Every structure is written in structure tokens, then in C-alpha cells.
Amino acid sequence: xxxxxxxxxxxxxxxxxxxDVDIEISDGEVLALLGPSGCGKSTLLRAVAGLERxxxxxxxxxxxxxxxxxxxxxxxxxxxxxxxxxxxxDVAGNVxxxxxxxxxxxxxxxxxxxxxxxxxxxxxxxxxRITELSGGEQQRVALARALAPRPRLxxxxxxxxxxxxxxxxxxxxxxxxxLRVSGTTALVVTHDHDEAFTLADRVALMRAGRxxxxxxxxxxxxxxxxxxxxxxxxxxxxxxxxxxxxVATCALGAVELPRAPDGPVRLGLRPTALRVDGSGPLDGEVLAxxxxxxxVRLVVRLDTAMDAVAGIADAPEVGxxxxxxxxxxxxxVLS
Amino acid sequence: MALGRPGLAxxxxxxxxxxxxxxxxxxxxAILRRGLAAGGVLSVLGKEETxxxxxFTLGQAAASTVIALGAGLPVAFLLARSRxxxxxxxxxxxxxxxxxxxxxxxxxxxxxxxxGGVLPIVLANAFFNVAVVARTVAGLWSHVDRRAEDAARTxxxxxxxxxxxxxxxxxxxxxxxxxxxxxxxxxxxFGVVLVLGGARYRTxxxxxxxxxxxxxxxxxxxxLSLLQLAAVVAALSVGAAARRRRETALRLRGRQETARRxxxxxxxxxxxxxxxxxxxxxxxxxxxxxxVSGWSLDGYRALAGTGFPGxxxxxxxxxxxxxxxxxxxxTLLAMTLGVAASMxxxxxxxxxxxxxxxxxxxxxxxxxxxxxxxxxxITLDRLPGDLRTSAVLVPLAQALVITPLVIRIVLPVLRSxxxxxxxxxxxxxxxxxxxxxxxxxxxxxxxLLSAAAFGYVVALGEFGATSFLARPDTATLPxxxxxxxxxxGELNNQMAYAACTVLMLVTVAVVLLVERLRVPGAVGxx
Numbered sequence: 001x002x003x004x005x006x007x008x009x010x011x012x013x014x015x016x017x018x019x020d021v022d023i024e025i026s027d028g029e030v031l032a033l034l035g036p037s038g039c040g041k042s043t044l045l046r047a048v049a050g051l052e053r054x055x056x057x058x059x060x061x062x063x064x065x066x067x068x069x070x071x072x073x074x075x076x077x078x079x080x081x082x083x084x085x086x087x088x089x090d091v092a093g094n095v096x097x098x099x100x101x102x103x104x105x106x107x108x109x110x111x112x113x114x115x116x117x118x119x120x121x122x123x124x125x126x127x128x129r130i131t132e133l134s135g136g137e138q139q140r141v142a143l144a145r146a147l148a149p150r151p152r153l154x155x156x157x158x159x160x161x162x163x164x165x166x167x168x169x170x171x172x173x174x175x176x177x178x179l180r181v182s183g184t185t186a187l188v189v190t191h192d193h194d195e196a197f198t199l200a201d202r203v204a205l206m207r208a209g210r211x212x213x214x215x216x217x218x219x220x221x222x223x224x225x226x227x228x229x230x231x232x233x234x235x236x237x238x239x240x241x242x243x244x245x246x247v248a249t250c251a252l253g254a255v256e257l258p259r260a261p262d263g264p265v266r267l268g269l270r271p272t273a274l275r276v277d278g279s280g281p282l283d284g285e286v287l288a289x290x291x292x293x294x295x296v297r298l299v300v301r302l303d304t305a306m307d308a309v310a311g312i313a314d315a316p317e318v319g320x321x322x323x324x325x326x327x328x329x330x331x332x333v334l335s
Numbered sequence: 336m337a338l339g340r341p342g343l344a345x346x347x348x349x350x351x352x353x354x355x356x357x358x359x360x361x362x363x364x365a366i367l368r369r370g371l372a373a374g375g376v377l378s379v380l381g382k383e384e385t386x387x388x389x390x391f392t393l394g395q396a397a398a399s400t401v402i403a404l405g406a407g408l409p410v411a412f413l414l415a416r417s418r419x420x421x422x423x424x425x426x427x428x429x430x431x432x433x434x435x436x437x438x439x440x441x442x443x444x445x446x447x448x449x450x451g452g453v454l455p456i457v458l459a460n461a462f463f464n465v466a467v468v469a470r471t472v473a474g475l476w477s478h479v480d481r482r483a484e485d486a487a488r489t490x491x492x493x494x495x496x497x498x499x500x501x502x503x504x505x506x507x508x509x510x511x512x513x514x515x516x517x518x519x520x521x522x523x524x525f526g527v528v529l530v531l532g533g534a535r536y537r538t539x540x541x542x543x544x545x546x547x548x549x550x551x552x553x554x555x556x557x558x559l560s561l562l563q564l565a566a567v568v569a570a571l572s573v574g575a576a577a578r579r580r581r582e583t584a585l586r587l588r589g590r591q592e593t594a595r596r597x598x599x600x601x602x603x604x605x606x607x608x609x610x611x612x613x614x615x616x617x618x619x620x621x622x623x624x625x626x627v628s629g630w631s632l633d634g635y636r637a638l639a640g641t642g643f644p645g646x647x648x649x650x651x652x653x654x655x656x657x658x659x660x661x662x663x664x665x666t667l668l669a670m671t672l673g674v675a676a677s678m679x680x681x682x683x684x685x686x687x688x689x690x691x692x693x694x695x696x697x698x699x700x701x702x703x704x705x706x707x708x709x710x711x712x713i714t715l716d717r718l719p720g721d722l723r724t725s726a727v728l729v730p731l732a733q734a735l736v737i738t739p740l741v742i743r744i745v746l747p748v749l750r751s752x753x754x755x756x757x758x759x760x761x762x763x764x765x766x767x768x769x770x771x772x773x774x775x776x777x778x779x780x781x782x783l784l785s786a787a788a789f790g791y792v793v794a795l796g797e798f799g800a801t802s803f804l805a806r807p808d809t810a811t812l813p814x815x816x817x818x819x820x821x822x823x824g825e826l827n828n829q830m831a832y833a834a835c836t837v838l839m840l841v842t843v844a845v846v847l848l849v850e851r852l853r854v855p856g857a858v859g860x861x
Binding site for chain 2: 049051070071072073074075076077078080084086087088097098101102145146149155
């Protein structure tokens, strides 16, 4: 294991921010720490960086304890939510900073800066001033700056949260690409599951200072460990069900869930679990509707009020009666 | 625990704290102990005369503070919230009085109001401190988000109501902090009261001087020093409390977003502000005119000599050279101490310890310069190479006076640098010193220069401690002026006016330099 965190605890005067946390990241792996704001994930990341002193537990790299190693000798890169570029240096000056600290000569620095700017789609930006850059460009420069010295581990603290949505999605793809190409081992902290699933090989969910679950993105998405985790991952209502031979039966009918274990389970329903479908088996009344980007979000009355979705073209009006169908893609299975 | 940089703090802290201990606490403690040991302190505290003195000191300080606030707030509005031509001139005009030598100001007000009395003392003290109010309050005002006021207006508040309900509470921390500092300066003001009060109007500070130097009444002086110290500590605590609120509670914005062209009733405020600026220029102009009275340059020619026979032991030119030398040494020393202290305070982040240290470093501003000077004479013989007869005594005392100013200019700027910028540099491999050099120095560089220039002019004009410590042959220009005006003779007067004008010109030149160095949107306090 490249990074190994064991029993890490960080206390603040009023609260325990990180409580007995274990995480491991292997070489070249990208782990996302996913959780609501205030769950302690940023504190954990800062403790790994050496910016926060743990009250208990160890942070090890390749088996060696880092407790006595100060921030600047850890060789970990860090990208903040809002870049934190050096305002008195141009783009090249920022990107080359870490290389300069390591005494790398000028021509090697220039070459590496050019290489990274190319990787991040900022060709020819070397002599731009930081203040002339857009938010997205600043964040790309921050990433280039962190990657330039080839850090052993890259730490990303909500790297995309300060950007607007379209930019965020584009940069998430670019970032995923840059991490793969450079084979960087990385720890990403985020509250956005899209971001986590786009970037990470593995996701660790965090709540109130503890890791509640960790696994591959699709596993976590499909089978959250408990109800609060499921709610955080978008489930808005829950139903008891019984699974037999890959078919789950609940109050809303039967649905195929080939990976679910046999026996009693709880189903978590995301809004997309109920779709308007003219030939669906369920019948409901539309109580409210709002347009989202690529669908219409409804509240429908079945036995109780539930969320549902419809296509934009055939979205029903408020008060209309609609037919609905359960969609297995919108379901999570809780054991 | 969030990690500050305790290593850096630990490495640096001994520098300013050691200096403060040896060259401030020790001498002051020695004076107090000597006074207390001799007994009679209680009898001094029991005398009605003592309390009359206390009442006059606090009363004149309170009156001066009120006037300085009244005059400073419109100017703060002008500097912070109006987009008008000529503001650079206003900024300089307001700052010049603050750095003028106290004797010079005393002399100017004596010339303007020859009848004397309490009024010139109060006005002269206020005159000094308009700059403190205007610049401290404007510093905050120009960064306060104007949209809160816009919101109040849309909710139906009239402009005056908006000011009292929204703007004033937002400014309260800066106003409180400025009032505390001004009160401190006025309560311990020495040169002004000495020149204008004569034998009739005395404050604790001049009375300490009188008892120490002329009556050799040490217990009395010590008792008064204790009283003064108590008042100073109280004022500093109020200021620290106000600063704490100011630095945490506000969402600040750049000046460009908040300055607008005045409208409606705001023009009235702007007019008052320009009136204040005009009044501030009157004493300055009077001195300059007097120095060439009868359109002769005799006063300036006299600077080459020693005045009316027997007045001075050095020529005006030599005194000027002494001033420059002492102020240069004092500035170098104060920059070292002040910057080291600011780095320690920033590295330790926040907390009770930081607040206490911060307040302790301000103490020299409020303790009688005379007490410190006399303390030097009775303690420093115990250091190797008896400093008492050395020429370094004056720069040491001046450094003590200007170090707090350096800290007040540099500290807010260092604090305004996002800690994560330093952390980013650290994760990229920069050790603590490298971070200081690569992040703090480039970002705070102009403020450092401006603190040095500012400290330099204040050292040039320092009168209280210097007049006590300078030997006749190492007299600085302000000391020479003080001596010239205390002796009769038309030549002495003209020479004093000429020397004042020279000091003012140097001051204006340096202030202009500071203004050119000013970082747009910086958050220093003076």
C-alpha cells in the first residue's frame, strides 16, 4: 500500500473532526472521500498533507511513518478548492514553483511547464497573469502546479466545487484524464458524488468523522451501507422488499435486481426509480412538477407522495393522472 | 489541532520579546520599584492634587478624542466612499500632521493661539490624531460590502437611517479601535502639553517629567507612572477587543466596488471633510510662513550656527545630521523587531496568547517616554559596555516608540495573506523560511517599505524620549527646536520655525513616497 492511514483521530476543541479512520490507497489508485460538508473529510486530507496534527493514529507512506516529516518534505501535492495561486507570479512561475524548490534547472523546468500546460489544455499560457484567468483556467493551473514536481500523492480538496456546472463537468473529465495519463496516486475530497464517481477508482463515504463505507463507485451507488448514506446518495424514499432469485417484490410491484441477495431487504428509491410510462402498472396523480435539465421531476401521489421523473416531451400537467413503472436503475438495495 | 508554524514562532519570538524585556520592562520596572521602595506612593495617591492631574489628563484626552472622531469620520467617508479627483492629496494632507514632531505642532498652535489655555492643547492633540481616525476607519469602510446598505435602502430605510442602522454598526470596531489609540496618544502626549501648557496645565506625562528631572521626586513620579500604566492597559484592552471583532466579523471587498460619486446629502459630508483638511493645513502653513517672516531667510541661514549664544551646543545642520543618523538606526532596529514580532503573531495564528502578545507589544506606545528614558539611566549600566553614555541610547528608545507602529502596519497585511497560499507553497516543497521569502515578502513588500518610511519620519520627529536621552552634543532637530523656543531671542524663534519647516518638508516627502508605495486595497491601520 502506498498510503496507509490507521486509527487517525483529529480533535477540535468542540468536536471530534476525524474519528479513528483507516484508509489505504495503492500505487496509482484514485480514492475519493465523499461526504456532506462538515463530515471531517477536509480535515482528514489536511492531516495526510501534514497541515493538521493528529491526536491519535498514524499516516504512513510505503510503511514509513510520516509523523516527523514536515509538510514541505512529504512530496505530496495539494490542490485547494479555490486554487490559491501565487498572485505575484505568472502562470509559468506558479507551475514551476515546486520544481524550483527542488532545485531543478531552468531548462528542465520550462520543458516540464510546457508539458503540463499542454496536458491541461493551456498551451501558450506561460506568461499570462493569474488575474487574467477565468476560474476554470485558474483551477487547471493549480492542478498543473501540483502535478509538476511529480508528487508521490496528489491531494485534491473539493477541486471543482468553486466552478459553475458546465465547467465542472468538463474539468472533471479532463482531470480524470490527467490523473490516468500521469498515473498519479490521488486522494480527492468532495461532497459531489458525480465528481467522486468520475474521478475515483474507489470511493470512501464519510459521515460525522467516520468512514461508513468504501468500495467501487458502482457498488456504493447500488448498495449503500445504511439509510443516511443512501439519502446522501440521492435516495428520497424507502420501501421494504423481498428478493427471490434476482427479483425484488415490494408494495409498488416486482422489479429485476439480479445482484441483490435473497431474503428481506430495504429498497432506496431515487426520483428516477419511478418513471412515467403509458403502459406502466402503477397509477398516480401529479402533485407538482419542475423542469430539470434533461427530464421533468414530478411529485406524484401513489399511496403516499413520491418523487418520479418523466421525459420532457411527454411531461404531464399538475393534476393529471399518469401511469408509472419502477426502474431498477433508480434503486439502491440496503441489506 | 490545526498546525500553525510553531517552529518559526519559537525561533523568532526571542528577538522582539528579549528586546522588550531588556529595553522596556526592565527599565520601567526598575523605576517603579525604586519609586515604591522609597515609600510615599500612597501619600501621593491620597493627595487631591494627584487626582486633579488625573482628571485633567483624562479630560483633555477625552475631549481631544471626541474632536478627532468628529473631524476624522467625514474624512474617512471622503477617502473610503467617494470617487472624486484629488483624493491622493487629501490622503497626504491628513497624514502629515500625524508624523509632525510634537514640538513643531506645539509651536504652531502657540503661534496661532497666543492666549493659551486648554483649547490649544485639546485642538493640537486632536490635530495629530485626525489621521488615525480617518485612516483606520477608512481602511475598514472602503472594504465593507456596500450591498448591506443597498439592501437596507430597498427595505425602506432613509439614507440617515441606513447610516445609523447598518453602516455605523459595521464600522464600530474600527471606530472603537481608533478611539482607543487616539485616547492613548492624547493621554500620554508630551511635547504638545509641555510647549502649550507651560506651568499651568500639566498632564501625568509632563508631571512625571517635571518630578523626575527637576524635583527629583522619584516616589511621586513612580506613583504617577503606575496610574498612567493602569489607564493605558485599560485603553489597550478596549482596543484589542475592538480589533478582534473587526478582523473576524466582516466580509470585506475591494475598494473599487465600494467607492461611488457622492449624491444628495453626501455632498454635505464631503464639504465638511474638505473643511477639515483645510483646517489641518492652517498650522502647517503658519509655520512655513513664520519661517520666512519679513521675507528673509535669516532663520534658514541661522541653521548653520548654534542660535543665540549659549542656546545650543550643535549647529542646526549637525542636529539634522544627528536626527538622520538616529532615525536610520532606529528604523532598522524597529523593522527587525516589528517584522519578527508580526511573523510570530501570524505563525501562532489566533488565540488568547496571540491577543496578549499583541497588546503587550503595544505597551511602549502608552508608557511615559520619560519613565522609559529615566529607567535606561538607572538600569543599563549593568549591561556590558555601559550603554548610558553611548549614542545608541537614542535610537534604542526611538525604536521602542516606532516598533508598535511597524507592527500595526505590517501585521494586518501579513494576516490578510491567505494561510492556504503558504500551505500551497509548503506542499510544493518550501520550508518555513522559503515560504516567508517566496510568499510573504513579495506580497507584503510594499507594506514593509511603507512601514519603514513611516517609522522613519516618526523617529525623526520623536521628542519625549529623545529629549531625555540625547546629550547636548547629540541633540536631534526636534530637541534643538524644543530648546530654541524655550529661550528668548528673535533669532532663536526664526531658527526654530526654519527647522520646523525643514522637518515638515522631509516628512511630506516621505509621506508622498509612502503614498506611492501604497498597495491598492491594502488593509494596514495607519
